[in-house]
Amino acid sequence: MDDEELTSILEDAGLSPYQAEAYVTLLELGTASATDVAESCDVPDPRIYDVLRDLESKDYIETFQQDSLSARARNPDGVLEDLRSRSNKYLDAAETIEDRWNQPEISDHEVSIVKRFDTVLNRARELIGAAENQIQLGVAPAQFYELRPELRDAYERGVNIKLSICTEPDDEIPDVADIAGACTEARHRDIPSPFLVLVDRTWTCFAPHRHSVNEYGVLVNDRSHTYLFHWFFLTCLWEIWDTLHTERTPETPTTYVDLRHAVRDIDPLLQEGASIKATVRGHETDTKAEVELTGYITDVDYTGSSLGQTEPVPLAQLAGRISATLDVDGETYDIGGWGAVLEQIEIDEITVESVEFE
Structure with missing residues (x-):
């Protein structure tokens, strides 16, 4: 990084242009008189004393008398901590902006299109965590394991969960021991499927299957639209496929x-x-x-x-x-x-x- 770029970044961190120039100059000179600092940068002579005192008040440098006013840069630990803190804030702000752009606020009766599958998966995880009555989902094995902790919690709350595991030829079907306790009934569809989660007859989380050309997702908060996805689940992901696991026995209601x-x-x-x-x-x-x-x-x-x-x-x-x-x-x-x-x-x-x- 050259002097000009470093000076610009220090300005972003809160220094004035003259303060940034003087500080970069002192880093190169080590210890120098106020006059030498002014001659080595673009700070005017009449301003150099005020600039150095301002830098000292910010703990960037320290000044002392040696024939004339002199200065040297302080140990940069404090400066480095400040810069790193600012850097983290910028990173946090960037991530927040990205998240909010990819996941707009969900309001009642809304259909939202999002750009990333992770947004759909995370929303599905939240909705499963809040489910009260029923969940229907069609997922690949890896997606099942992603959602399994939330599914197990929902199952423990008494939520009725119908799980369709959709596989490709090279996929391994999850063990029944992994499925039990995470759903009420599970079936196996040996054809890849879109990612689909329906919660409490109101919410839909949908994304195309992994071989789709475009990555996008649909989040629906509407009973009528979710009913259409429900019929897709029944006819394509559930009705004709073999049962992997069920709680039903002749003895239980x-x-x-x-x-x-x-x-x-x-x-x-x-x-x-x-x-x-x-x-x-x-x-x-x-x-x-x-x-x-x-x-x-x-x-x-x-x-x-x-x-x-x-x-x-x-x-x-x-x-x-x-x-x-x-x-x-x-x-x-x-x-x-x-x-x-x-x-x-x-x-x-x-x-x-x-x-x-x-």
């Missing part, structure tokens, strides 16, 4: 966060005359008040039922309007799934407590 999957299992049982006891958690569609009801499922209705019954019911037959009737001590409630408007209750979760045949 079965919990659903999607009414369509519940109806697909319940409808054949009702046709066989089963008495199905269930607990529904959700909210009233008109008041949005939270409700929890326990009763008996007496009927199900879905648009595709007229197309003919097969085992199991194809997801396409459940794509239209779908509802169920819950009898609670003689009072009936119409319950609907995600986005229900016509029904009394939109469910967040339905748990089949028991199935009995007469």
Whole structure:
């Protein structure tokens, strides 16, 4: 670094142009009289004494009398600490500017396009950490391990987590021991997939798969848009793929966060005359008040039922309007799934407590 560049940087650090020149000159001369300093730089003679006293007040130099006023540079430890502190502040400011540019403030009902995948991953990590009801995600094995600590915490909080592991030919599928405790159910898709995380039916974090030409991400805070991504998850990442891990056993109550999957299992049982006891958690569609009801499922209705019954019911037959009737001590409630408007209750979760045949 030459004298001119060093002088310019010292000016950025708070010295005046004359002070910076005088200090750089003293670093070269060692000890010198005020007159010699003035002659070796561009500081005018009448100003040199004030300039040196100002530098001394800033602890850059010290002055003393030796025939005439002389000066020498102090031990630079204090100067170096100040410069390094300023450097760190500039670095911090640069990182903050970059982060804020890449991750704009998220407001209600907003779709944001971001430039870096790390921004999408970090936002997904935050949302998983705050999830209350359900998470659906399609990720590569390495991405699963990135999110695994937050997934385990969410699982411990009782969040229902559906995990689709999407692999390439050379990828290793995570061990079941690693998956257990981080999700409610996991499936394996042997085709690369975009990164997708859906949280509490409201948030979407999306990024193209790693072979995409462009790196970008989409952050969505909107129920309607997230519903579209939900159908992509169901049809492309979940429905036809093999199960790696599930908590379901014949002995444990079965919990659903999607009414369509519940109806697909319940409808054949009702046709066989089963008495199905269930607990529904959700909210009233008109008041949005939270409700929890326990009763008996007496009927199900879905648009595709007229197309003919097969085992199991194809997801396409459940794509239209779908509802169920819950009898609670003689009072009936119409319950609907995600986005229900016509029904009394939109469910967040339905748990089949028991199935009995007469």
